[in-house]
Amino acid sequence: RPHDRILSMTVCSRFLVIATCSNVIIRVDMMHPHQQDEIELPKMIEDRIHKIFLDPTGRHLLISMEQSAEVYYLCRNSKKTKTISKLKGNLINAVGWNTQNTNDTLTGPILLGTTKGLIYETELTRGDDSRIFGRTVDRYVSKLFTAGKEKVQPITGIEFDRMPSRPTDCKYYVLVTTPSRLYQFIGTVSTSAEAPIFQQLFQTYLDTPEEFLELPYNFGTSELRIFNNSSKSRGKSFALMAGPGIYYGDINVQGAAGPNSVTVNSKLMPYPF
Numbered sequence: 001r002p003h004d005r006i007l008s009m010t011v012c013s014r015f016l017v018i019a020t021c022s023n024v025i026i027r028v029d030m031m032h033p034h035q036q037d038e039i040e041l042p043k044m045i046e047d048r049i050h051k052i053f054l055d056p057t058g059r060h061l062l063i064s065m066e067q068s069a070e071v072y073y074l075c076r077n078s079k080k081t082k083t084i085s086k087l088k089g090n091l092i093n094a095v096g097w098n099t100q101n102t103n104d105t106l107t108g109p110i111l112l113g114t115t116k117g118l119i120y121e122t123e124l125t126r127g128d129d130s131r132i133f134g135r136t137v138d139r140y141v142s143k144l145f146t147a148g149k150e151k152v153q154p155i156t157g158i159e160f161d162r163m164p165s166r167p168t169d170c171k172y173y174v175l176v177t178t179p180s181r182l183y184q185f186i187g188t189v190s191t192s193a194e195a196p197i198f199q200q201l202f203q204t205y206l207d208t209p210e211e212f213l214e215l216p217y218n219f220g221t222s223e224l225r226i227f228n229n230s231s232k233s234r235g236k237s238f239a240l241m242a243g244p245g246i247y248y249g250d251i252n253v254q255g256a257a258g259p260n261s262v263t264v265n266s267k268l269m270p271y272p273f
Contacts, residue, residue, distance in 0.1 A: 003024075006019070017052060017058075025039040039080075047065050048067065051093065071083070087122075092114060093155055100162065109121055109197050117153055119144045119146070124137050148178060149210060156222045157225075159238070160175070163253040168191055177242075180215050222241060224239075238263065245270040
């Protein structure tokens with residue numbers, strides 16, 4: 001049982017992570033629930049955890065701090081948090097994990113969204129816990145895009161995955177949400193592209209008018225979730241909890257929704273007021 005009030009909790013794979021109000025991270029392997037790790041974050045006056053983000057494998061954890069806008073990385077096989085110094089000053093509000101990654105000590109390229117509408121790409125590695133001044137945890141940090149050019153809104157969700165493509169290319173879709181919008185970015189990245197790999201994809205959207213689905217009744221936040229269907233023929237589905245209700249549908253990567261979208265069979269389920 002946690003010694004303090006629970007601030008946030010997340011579960012991925014068989015791993016449970018709890019963040020408490022006293023800035024302690026509790027990790028639980030649910031196959032061995034009595035073996036728990038408690039990691040105390042660096043003490044800073046009046047600082048508190050904003051959000052925690054756990055990758056689908058349960059191996060990689062990001063911790064976003066509220067007042068200091070620090071970002072900490074914690075690898076599954078480590079009890080030492082590492083500061084991502086290049087992101088200091090950016091309040092991370094959403095993380096798009098690399099679902100293709102199975103590495104215990106490396107995240108692969110991931111996307112980060114901030115409260116100021118910025119989208120960054122980075123790749124994180126565990127580094128060496130035995131060295132006080134080990135190598136930096138981030139291989140690189142690059143700003144790619146700003147959502148809401150005419151009116152900045154916080155990024156509330158990011159999800160990306162690969163699409164069918166030629167052997168020499170990797171085609172991706174990226175879903176990005178703000179409290180009242182759903183953006184879709186689609187593009188091709190060369191298999192030989194150097195990091196940041198998503199720069200080429202977002203570059204095509206920098207000088208064009210923004211396209212997005214507007215959802216009314218902004219209540220300051222939203223939640224985006226992607227899940228696999230039991231039927232392989234349907235692929236993945238999405239659900240977005242936003243102001244007017246739950247906007248949901250399927251993800252089609254075969255082009256059924258046209259060249260600029262992957263969402264099909266979309267519907268809005270209003271809240272039962």
